[in-house]
Amino acid sequence: MTPGPIILENITKIYRTRVGPHRVLDNVSLTIQPGDKIGVLGPNGAGKSTLVRIVSGAEEPTRGKITRGMSISWPMGFVGGFQSSLTGYDNFKFICRVYGENAKELYPFVQDFSELGHFLREPVRSYSSGMRARLAFAISMAIDFDCLIIDEVIAVGDKHFQEKSRTELLERRKHKTMVIITHEMHFIRENCNLVYVVRGGELHRFEDIEEGICFHESAFG
Structure with a gap:
């Protein structure tokens, strides 16, 4: 089936706090077309990760409507979905069942790409945060999602793993739709065709990448 757009209409997200x-x-909308490479910028705490979790379905909005016309990965920097008492391998098999994928066929890729070795057969609770992120990234790459959600995960691991991750994303998966959170402005300049800036609960759209980056950086001026 040909992928369709992801449409967020009048999305509001409110968290309950002690104060x-x-x-x-606050009532934000956006449309992600197949093939888009969207950079999401904003000050720390502005809601960038909240926005991409809502796009992916990892989190529900307080109000608003979402239409998803393509399959979407979980945020690659998000590892909260793993069951810590299960092994990495068992978590992988469970995810494959959820998405209707053949675990036996995909396992060699996950085993090779994650570089976790025998730790794939150990409980996830014994993993470092970097090991969890490697597992999440490898599974995201193994499953053929239409849209990839990227939340700074390419900074995970040593230089070798970072370069391997960039190659997998930007060369082998360059035809995929991507929604990217990163503080690397050169990455946005080189890989994105749209920029959204989250500021003060509002979402600002820029087709001119430099204009979007300048608007983002003005928050710190």
Whole structure:
């Protein structure tokens, strides 16, 4: 089936805190077309990760409507979905069942790409945060998602693993739709065709990448 757009309409996200409701996103809308490479920028705490979790379905909005016309990965920097008492391998098999994938066929790729060795057969609770991120990234690459959600995961691991991850994403997966959170402005310049800036609960769209970066950086001026 040909992928269709992802459409967020009038999305509001409110968290309950001890001092009262905190509105992170306030009636924001965006459309992600197949093949788009979207950079999401904003000050720390502005709601960038909240936005991409809502796009992926990892988190629900307080209000608003979402239409997803393509399959979407979980945020690659998000490892909260693993069952810590299970091994990495068992978590992988469970995810394959959820997405209707053949674990036996995909396992060699996950084993090779994650570079976890015998730790794949150990409980995830024994993993470092970097090891969890490697596992999440490898599984995301193994499953053929239409849209990849990237939350700074390419900074995981040593230089070798970072370069391998960049190659897998930017060369072998360059035809995929991507929604990217990163503080690397050169990465945005080189790989994105749209920029969204989250600021003050609002979402600002820029087709001119430099204009979007300047708007983002003005928050620190």
